[in-house]
Amino acid sequence: EPDLVRPFRAPLYPLFPATALIIAAISGVAVVYYNPVLFAILIGLFVLGYIYFRLVVVKSLTAEIYRADDFETLRKTGELPPLEPEPATGELRD
Known part of the structure; x- marks a missing residue:
């Protein structure tokens, strides 16, 4: 909203x-140059955080999306795309 009032500038x-x-x-840059051990610890923490995010958070968010109450309604009305490919033809099916 470009015209929205913004109280802080x-x-x-x-x-x-x-x-x-x-x-x-x-x-x-100074931290990297003068204290490479601290920088390595920081990078390690970033890597651990990323691994945690990929293994735990993304999985729970995906589960929450598919747990929606109207999931079955969307599937029945055809608003939800087919979920799996047909083994023989490769076409998508429910």
Whole structure:
């Protein structure tokens, strides 16, 4: 909504946000350069978080989507696409 009232504006936009971004980037480079062990720990935590997300969160979100109350109604009305391919022809079927 481009015409929506926005009660907050960043002070000195775009100078202040750009300066903050540059300082954050310099700080990140400094951590990598001066403390590579800390950087390795950080990367390891990111990798563990990604693995957790893929194994747990995505699976539960997918299960929640298919647990919707109107799933059966959508299937009966034809609004839901077929779910599995036909083994012999490869065409989709219910």
